[in-house]
Amino acid sequence: MDKQVYTKDDVMAILSCGKSKAYSIIKTLNKELEDEGYFIMSGKISAKFFRERLCLN
Known part of the structure; x- marks a missing residue:
């Protein structure tokens, strides 16, 4: 994803969570x-920040 801001839908897709x-x-x-x-x-x-904080880089 080449977004600057993630929404709940993005977070749900990346982390496979609810x-x-x-x-x-x-x-x-x-x-x-x-x-x-x-x-x-x-x-x-x-x-x-999300990707850095969750070590996803």
């Missing part, structure tokens, strides 16, 4: 970004 787990992962990662001072979008996660 909708609630995908939302939980996005929420957790967004909280980390927000704590570092980054602007976040509810229900979406930076693709770069």
Whole structure:
């Protein structure tokens, strides 16, 4: 995927998980970004940060 931002559908496809787990992962990662001072979008996660954080690079 060549996206800059992942949605729950992207997370579900990448991790083969359900909708609630995908939302939980996005929420957790967004909280980390927000704590570092980054602007976040509810229900979406930076693709770069997601892949780095889950060691998918």
